Amino acid sequence: MLNISRLAVFGVFSSLTVAGCSAAEETPVEMSREAIEDIVREYILENPELILEAVQKYAAAEEAAEEQAKRAAVADLADDLKDTTHAFAAGAPADKAKVTIVEFSDFNCGYCKAAVTPVMELIEKEKDVRFVFRELPILAPLSEEAAKAALAARSQDRYMDYHIALLRAPGRLSSERLYTIAEETGLNPEKLKADMKSAEVDTALEDTFRLARAIGLNSTPSFIVIADGYAEVMAGWSEQRLQAMLAEARK
Numbered sequence: 001m002l003n004i005s006r007l008a009v010f011g012v013f014s015s016l017t018v019a020g021c022s023a024a025e026e027t028p029v030e031m032s033r034e035a036i037e038d039i040v041r042e043y044i045l046e047n048p049e050l051i052l053e054a055v056q057k058y059a060a061a062e063e064a065a066e067e068q069a070k071r072a073a074v075a076d077l078a079d080d081l082k083d084t085t086h087a088f089a090a091g092a093p094a095d096k097a098k099v100t101i102v103e104f105s106d107f108n109c110g111y112c113k114a115a116v117t118p119v120m121e122l123i124e125k126e127k128d129v130r131f132v133f134r135e136l137p138i139l140a141p142l143s144e145e146a147a148k149a150a151l152a153a154r155s156q157d158r159y160m161d162y163h164i165a166l167l168r169a170p171g172r173l174s175s176e177r178l179y180t181i182a183e184e185t186g187l188n189p190e191k192l193k194a195d196m197k198s199a200e201v202d203t204a205l206e207d208t209f210r211l212a213r214a215i216g217l218n219s220t221p222s223f224i225v226i227a228d229g230y231a232e233v234m235a236g237w238s239e240q241r242l243q244a245m246l247a248e249a250r251k
Contacts, residue, residue, distance in 0.1 A: 066216065067233065073215045074224055074231040080211060081132065081224060086204035088133045088159045091123045097130035099227045099249045101242075104136040104212060106220040107146040107166045107173055111237040115221055116167040118239045129246070133163060134208045136220055142173055144205075145196075149178050151204050152195035153187055161185045225249050 044050060074081065081102050082094065091097070103119065105112040123131050135150055137143035146166060153162040162185045166173065169181055179189040195201065211217075215224070215233065223234045223242055227249035234241055 070216050070233045071231045074226065074233060077211060077214060078226050078231065081226060082130075084132060086200075086207040088154060088163070089130055090133070090160060091129050091131045092127060094130060096128070098128040099126075099225060099246060100130045100132060101246070102132040102134060102224040102226070104134045104208070104217055104220055104222040104224075105167070106135075106137050106139045106143045107150070108139045108143045109220040112221045113167050115237045115239075116164060120164065122242075126246070128250075133159075134211070135205065136208055136212055136217070136222070137205070138218075138220060140172065142175065142178075145175060146173050146178055147205060148196040148201050149182065149192060151201045152192050152198070153182070153185075155195050156187050156191065158185055158187050162187060 082100050084094075087102075101122075103115075105115075119131065122129065135147035137147040150159065150163055150166060153159045162182060165181050165185050166178075169177060179192070182189050182192050212222075217233075217235070219235050221237055223237075223245075225232045225234075225242075225245045225248075230249040230251075232245050232248070234245060
């Protein structure tokens with residue numbers, strides 16, 4: 001608001017100065033601060049849309065700066081994001097992939113659930129894309145338990161099956177459903193519970209939260225597309241936009 005007022009004052013004062021110059025003397029009209037403020041106030045009241053326009057312009061500039069900061073952070077953290085020491089990858093092998101897509105998801109997120117089938121189809125279809133899955137449990141207390149269960153499923157070589165099953169389960173998950181779905185997916189529930197308490201699982205979650213904080217991610221799903229000379233972030237789910245980002249990354 002302060003910047004808007006200063007601009008308005010400057011603009012009004014400039015016009016008054018020009019209008020107040022006499023042809024003979026070209027001397028600017030002297031005006032008090034109160035007089036200028038009254039004129040500015042009257043002008044704003046007569047043109048309230050200027051405030052909305054200024055706020056919208058400011059918000060757009062802030063959003064653009066935020067997105068640029070995210071892209072810069074992704075470029076700096078590209079190797080960490082591609083690393084699968086604490087994550088699971090599907091699709092093209094690391095040495096054959098032209099593009100890497102990293103998804104940060106929460107198993108209680110409705111948009112993550114909506115994305116699971118298109119994501120699986122993308123992995124099947126796009127042979128030069130490597131997809132990295134990161135658990136970002138931020139929506140509910142049970143989300144962390146679900147994330148730990150999914151990470152623990154790696155030790156039984158059932159991560160992908162379990163990941164898909166959890167996301168395709170309708171509604172909010174419960175502890176009981178976590179282990180029922182695990183058994184239906186071919187996991188040993190007791191081993192799963194034991195592995196969920198491992199330091200490896202805790203470290204994996206900590207690593208994902210570290211990356212999310214560094215990039216500025218605060219919602220799920222969030223998709224990051226990385227290629228040589230390309231880094232982009234998409235918050236939320238849009239299959240059309242993800243495909244457009246993928247096309248841009250390949251250029």
